[in-house]
Amino acid sequence: VIGLFWLYLLWHDYRALRVLLGGAPRQVQAEIERLGEGDLSLSPRPAPRDSVIGWLNLTRQRLQALTRAHLEARSEVEEHGHYLRITNQILQQIGENAPLSSILDQLMLSIEERHPDTYCSILLVSEDGRELRHAAAPSMPPFWNQAIARLPIAEGVGSCGTAAFRGERVIVENVATHPYWGIVRELAARAGLGACWSQPFKDSHGKVLGTFAIYHRRPAAPSAKEIQLIE
Numbered sequence: 001v002i003g004l005f006w007l008y009l010l011w012h013d014y015r016a017l018r019v020l021l022g023g024a025p026r027q028v029q030a031e032i033e034r035l036g037e038g039d040l041s042l043s044p045r046p047a048p049r050d051s052v053i054g055w056l057n058l059t060r061q062r063l064q065a066l067t068r069a070h071l072e073a074r075s076e077v078e079e080h081g082h083y084l085r086i087t088n089q090i091l092q093q094i095g096e097n098a099p100l101s102s103i104l105d106q107l108m109l110s111i112e113e114r115h116p117d118t119y120c121s122i123l124l125v126s127e128d129g130r131e132l133r134h135a136a137a138p139s140m141p142p143f144w145n146q147a148i149a150r151l152p153i154a155e156g157v158g159s160c161g162t163a164a165f166r167g168e169r170v171i172v173e174n175v176a177t178h179p180y181w182g183i184v185r186e187l188a189a190r191a192g193l194g195a196c197w198s199q200p201f202k203d204s205h206g207k208v209l210g211t212f213a214i215y216h217r218r219p220a221a222p223s224a225k226e227i228q229l230i231e
Helices: 002-021 025-036 052-095 100-114 142-147 158-166 185-191 224-230
Strands: 118-125 131-136 150-152 170-172 195-202 208-216
Touching: 025 052, 052 100, 100 118, 100 131, 118 158, 131 158, 131 208, 142 185, 150 158, 158 170, 158 195, 158 208, 195 224, 208 224
Parallel strands: none
Antiparallel strands: 118 131, 118 208, 131 150, 170 195, 195 208
């Protein structure tokens, strides 16, 4: 009877230990080793949250969140550094009296370098204020630049013509279906354009000077971070 009683106590303690650990001791050891090696994937074994394996899974989730936050912060620092270098390069070119077209081309190429699969362009308002004139689009096909070399400023004339007319940002997520792009839809398809986000820029008196556009090769809507980039 005493032997059976001790066996019962051992069995009871073993079950309590498994509940506390969330699995066998070897499983816990394996999970700790995985965590020590930097493997942050969650355990495939289901375990209660208040068990050791459950706590290890919670720790992994927190470490995953910290890792994501660290990567995002590092990406933002790199991006700020990238655009700070662009600003310094532009200021240097201005100080050297470089041509405006050269300065704008360099700006467009620098943005495209940071954001692959995009094309950037700048159109400037003509002296009479009726048209947008091609100023910079170093990665766009020449036939496209020729086609929009003189773009009327009016409602419904592409993203840029509309943005300059309204004085506000115009987002076209899909140029193949949007009514603003009816006139140049076939040309846009030939150039491989899927989306166009256009932002007008103004002088200190609020007068529109031109438009800055980001083209995507596929239909796309801008994220909050991309809106910040455009602004």
